[in-house]
Amino acid sequence: MEALRARGKKWVRESPLHLMMVPGIILLLIFSYGPMLGILMAFERFNISKGFFRSEWVGLDNFKFILQIPDVRQVFWNTIFIAFMKIVASLIVPVGLALLLNEVRAKYVKRGIQTIIYLPYFLSWVLLAGILIDILSPSSGIVNQFLGIFGIKPIFFLGNEKIFPYLLVVTHVWKEAGFGTIIYLAALTGIDPTLYEAAIVDGASRWRQTWHVTLPGLAPIIILMTVLSLGGILNAGFDQVFNLYNPLVYSTGDIIDTMVYRMGLIDNQFSIATAVGLFKSVVSVILISVSYKLADKFAGYKVL
């Protein structure tokens, strides 16, 4: 009886904690769990007027159909290729920048450079694409004007299927490098200064200090960032691609997310598009779970 009363009291005391979560939980049930239920569409011939539960059930037919679309394989390959190159680039460039910035003594120079390279991170891909379309234009863009000084003929950057994937990587670095650099710089400040003192006593040059103290000190965060980014190997960057690609570069620039968008919301093939999206989600969940496990194992990282 006493124990029961104590439990009742505990409930009364903690009830506000449960109550205050209710609005958020309702929103998540509708807008996060609702769409998960909507995955049923991938196994149906979906009809808007009939809804998720009464549309005709077709089993795996949509998946069989996808495998017959000739472009699908290419689009998966494009996605992985672009995403992989971005992962590599956003490992090398920010680490390099952080190491170089760490050597800068003048504080205001260090801060000034950080401030500038961090700026594009906050602008949307719509604005950045607007800028890129202007400066990369083959007829009037300043980039081609500049190349013209060296006698280089105008290059159609956004319309060339060979250049396009690399352009995505370079412009991705433009937007994101500052963010990564700041994370690595923050990690650099956490390295024990006595390690440097010991290295100097041992007669280590600055290069050797970088190689034997700084890089090993950064290793855990580098491993963590890389492992976590592997979970996104099927995310090649919808916002960026959507704002830069065009029919001339579909062969190398079309990715899973943009294909799903066109299939589903332009051509109204709801079920087919959902099936492609589901395939991507399943692969992503597996990769993300594995990468979180790895991150926990190697870097002791826990999400919640």
Place this chain on the structure above:
Amino acid sequence: MKGNTSIGRLAFPIFNYLFLSAFALLCLLPLVHVLAISFSSGTAASSGQVTLWPVHFTFKAYEFVANKPEFIRSMMVSFERVLLGVPIDMLLIITIAYPLSKDERMLSFRKGYVVFYMITILFGGGLIPWYMVIKMTGLIDSIFALILPGAVSIFSVIILLNFFRNLPKEIEEAAFIDGAGHWYTLWKIYVPLSMPAIATLILFSSVGHWNSWFDGIILMNRTEHYPLQSYLQTVVVQQGLLKMITIQDTQTLLAVSDRTNKAAQIFIGALPILLVYPFLQRYFMSGIVMGSVKG
């Protein structure tokens, strides 16, 4: 060996400064160029005279934009979205982070809640089912379609709950002994003490709302409901790409003469971000450190 290192000692900083400055300039110049175009005359822009400084300085492009009702209207939608969306986001983040910051003894079923929230960041239904659900709620063409579906940011919740956890337990215990309840403790003690974290998250949320464009394009049927970034996506990016592939090398005056107008619209779209950038930079850094390097 000695001589080598002393040359290296002199040469390296010079190389380093030059390299870093060049990289920073490369990041910045595209923005400066477009800004210069927006203040130049149409003929100067189309004949390629503008590099980093306006040629034939004029406000014409900005006058054109100011007299464009569609532009002004979508800017208003964006402001409405930020003013409505940010408080809602914050309310939800705070009311989820506070209970989750308690341990299992204070909050029964904590594990269950964690799983419930984690699933939402691990797995999603994908674009089409997401769109269908919003369509079924009848929110299409309402400002709330841009606010409610993304209102609960678990990423922000994680940052805030880590901050809550690092606050000294004694303050809370003292409040409970004085008879304060959870609501009181949260709003009168936790929130005021967490202002650095909350300011960071307000900035996250504002920038997020201002920069969102895709939801506007697919969830608003009528273009007068487009927020600014969605509007710019259609008139600057989509039209720009279309013109680019249809008239490639032919020097059509029509295509180039609206270059200054587009540049002005891009700059106005970026202006609010540029204005809050000094704060952004300071708070985001602490925000990143709070979120990624956990105590």
